[in-house]
Amino acid sequence: xIKSTNRQVFSENLRTAILADEIAGSLRNASLxxxxxxxxxxxxxxxxxxxxxxxxxxxxxxxxxxxxSVGASLAYGQAIQAIQAMPSHATSFGSFEKLFELLDSxxxxxxxxxxxDVGYVxxxxxxxxxxxxxxxGRKFETVQVSGID
Numbered sequence: 001x002i003k004s005t006n007r008q009v010f011s012e013n014l015r016t017a018i019l020a021d022e023i024a025g026s027l028r029n030a031s032l033x034x035x036x037x038x039x040x041x042x043x044x045x046x047x048x049x050x051x052x053x054x055x056x057x058x059x060x061x062x063x064x065x066x067x068x069s070v071g072a073s074l075a076y077g078q079a080i081q082a083i084q085a086m087p088s089h090a091t092s093f094g095s096f097e098k099l100f101e102l103l104d105s106x107x108x109x110x111x112x113x114x115x116x117d118v119g120y121v122x123x124x125x126x127x128x129x130x131x132x133x134x135x136x137g138r139k140f141e142t143v144q145v146s147g148i149d
Contacts, residue, residue, distance in 0.1 A: 012074055013135035016050075020129035023047040027110075027122040034116050041111070047125065048107050051100060054079040058096060082127035099124075 057076025109115040
């Protein structure tokens with residue numbers, strides 16, 4: 001998060017949206033080219049970290065330890081909304097954990113270049129991007145400075 005004069009410039013929602021978009025782009029490239037470039041590897045590692053953060057948020061929420069990680073809880077909330085926004089076949093896994101095991105498995109297989117079928121995980125991160133872009137619905141603050149065109 002970047003702050004300027006005690007004002008938040010980039011929200012957590014925007015950070016997540018940008019990261020999820022980068023992840024979806026790298027997944028698309030890997031799927032199309034059947035190859036992982038160095039940049040894609042770094043982004044896939046970030047995807048694994050974001051999934052872990054979402055799981056931590058789930059655990060913190062279930063155990064009502066909100067103080068443990070507000071960021072992880074936000075990521076978990078975005079994951080729930082993303083799952084709900086995905087087509088019905090993605091929600092047919094019966095549980096959050098089963099879907100996340102599949103997503104994690106697809107990412108790990110991709111990291112090892114064993115399988116380039118990343119349909120669910122790409123769809124998930126595209127949905128996370130869309131959810132995060134909607135964010136809280138707050139309007140951006142504008143500042144007008146006289147004398148500057």
